[in-house]
Amino acid sequence: MRVLIIGTGLIGTSIGLALRNRAFDGEVWLVDSDLASAQLAADMGAGSLLAADAGPADLAVLAVPPEAVAVMLADAQARGLARFYTDVASVKQLPVAQARAHGCDMTTYIPGHPLAGREKHGPAAARADLFLGRTWAFCTSPETSRSGSACVVALIEACGAVPVNTDPVTHDRWVALVSHAPHLVAAAMAARLEPSGALDLAGQGLRDVTRIAAGDTGLWTQILTANAAPVAAVLADVAADLAAAAAALADGEPKAVIDLLNRGRAGVARIPGKHGGVQRSFAAIQVVIRDQPGELARLFNAAGAAGVNIEDIRIEHSPGLPVGVAELSVPPADVTALLDALQAGGWPVKPYLRRTGCGARGAPPGVRGPGGSHRKNLVASSSDPAAQAGLA
Numbered sequence: 001m002r003v004l005i006i007g008t009g010l011i012g013t014s015i016g017l018a019l020r021n022r023a024f025d026g027e028v029w030l031v032d033s034d035l036a037s038a039q040l041a042a043d044m045g046a047g048s049l050l051a052a053d054a055g056p057a058d059l060a061v062l063a064v065p066p067e068a069v070a071v072m073l074a075d076a077q078a079r080g081l082a083r084f085y086t087d088v089a090s091v092k093q094l095p096v097a098q099a100r101a102h103g104c105d106m107t108t109y110i111p112g113h114p115l116a117g118r119e120k121h122g123p124a125a126a127r128a129d130l131f132l133g134r135t136w137a138f139c140t141s142p143e144t145s146r147s148g149s150a151c152v153v154a155l156i157e158a159c160g161a162v163p164v165n166t167d168p169v170t171h172d173r174w175v176a177l178v179s180h181a182p183h184l185v186a187a188a189m190a191a192r193l194e195p196s197g198a199l200d201l202a203g204q205g206l207r208d209v210t211r212i213a214a215g216d217t218g219l220w221t222q223i224l225t226a227n228a229a230p231v232a233a234v235l236a237d238v239a240a241d242l243a244a245a246a247a248a249l250a251d252g253e254p255k256a257v258i259d260l261l262n263r264g265r266a267g268v269a270r271i272p273g274k275h276g277g278v279q280r281s282f283a284a285i286q287v288v289i290r291d292q293p294g295e296l297a298r299l300f301n302a303a304g305a306a307g308v309n310i311e312d313i314r315i316e317h318s319p320g321l322p323v324g325v326a327e328l329s330v331p332p333a334d335v336t337a338l339l340d341a342l343q344a345g346g347w348p349v350k351p352y353l354r355r356t357g358c359g360a361r362g363a364p365p366g367v368r369g370p371g372g373s374h375r376k377n378l379v380a381s382s383s384d385p386a387a388q389a390g391l392a
């Protein structure tokens with residue numbers, strides 16, 4: 001399959017990297033209104049720049065902001081750039097309505113949306129594994145070409161994602177709850193963080209709650225305004241819950257607060273893991289690292305040499321200290337190999353272990369206990385650290 005990616009930012013470049021990284025049997029061509037972005041994506045290995053004499057691609061992926069999709073689609077169809085077209089915009093009713101208004105051929109346009117992303121943008125933030133195990137919505141209607149939808153499903157699966165067929169209205173209502181309203185809730189909390197000494201006490205909980213608020217304002221304004229009514233409905237419910245909790249605290253009557261906390265715990269447990277299944281648990285190894293160039297690369301090299309796949313990493317810095325703590329999430333079966341490699345590499349402290357994976361589901365009491373304590377660490381000092389941490 002020949003895939004043309006139009007828009008080589010975070011998502012477009014990640015698609016190219018995912019295809020190339022997974023031994024995709026085909027070609028990936030890149031184009032962007034910003035030549036530097038397309039060149040950077042090509043240099044990162046996401047594909048090759050679209051040649052002037054390239055024939056039509058099998059599938060063109062419009063990885064541009066939502067409001068640019070329909071104009072791009074009309075232009076690409078007029079130029080015959082591909083047999084079929086899809087997009088990745090985070091809302092679906094807007095590009096579909098605009099595409100109809102522009103007179104686009106709707107039989108060859110199969111709208112899509114990967115439910116994966118980051119709070120950063122541009123090709124430099126792209127990741128080959130961004131879509132692994134994630135759902136990727138696509139919309140078909142009676143007029144959709146069957147070969148076109150098969151082509152989009154093939155792309156989604158080639159990126160390691162799981163295709164979910166839906167319609168634009170349902171899609172927009174659902175993402176209001178699971179993506180768009182959460183973004184504004186995170187922004188509302190982050191907006192309270194005026195400069196003050198309080199920020200010196202900021203820990204991982206605050207970072208977890210506010211991380212997505214760092215997303216691009218322009219892109220998010222397009223997304224939120226295009227899905228205004230469903231997002232507003234979710235926000236009104238959240239605001240009512242918060243108002244009830246605030247009133248209960250002010251009155252010294254905690255029942256509404258306890259109720260909200262319990263409903264919150266139940267909601268977290270309902271969030272599925274990758275592939276829509278039960279969340280995977282990882283062992284988290286915390287390593288003290290010096291705040292100096294090359295230290296993280298050394299850490300990754302040690303893990304790579306030990307054949308250990310780091311599933312996630314986060315880094316905590318203590319202001320003013322010359323060290324930080326890198327927390328590496330790895331499959332529990334890899335803990336011993338990684339600890340051996342780290343100790344052989346001379347890291348200054350023994351690593352600590354805890355169980356991770358966003359869900360409370362399946363986490364044994366005492367590792368992530370009631371109240372969500374993330375800090376109940378167990379020193380890994382025996383010859384079987386996984387067993388020590390209750391992970392074996």
Ligand SMILES: NC(=O)c1ccc[n+]([C@@H]2O[C@H](COP(=O)([O-])OP(=O)(O)OC[C@H]3O[C@@H](n4cnc5c(N)ncnc54)[C@H](O)[C@@H]3O)[C@@H](O)[C@H]2O)c1
Nearest residue numbers: 007008009010011033034064065066089090117118121122
């Ligand atoms: N960021 C996320 O987490 C995320 C997740 C899922 C879907 N999406 C969707 O993916 C799309 C792209 O988002 P992104 O995060 O990759 O943004 P980005 O800013 O990283 O990339 C957008 C790219 O599109 C290019 N572009 C913009 N207008 C263009 C035009 N008219 N012609 C050609 N190129 C143009 C820009 O130069 C840029 O390289 C959006 O529709 C967004 O809703 C984003």
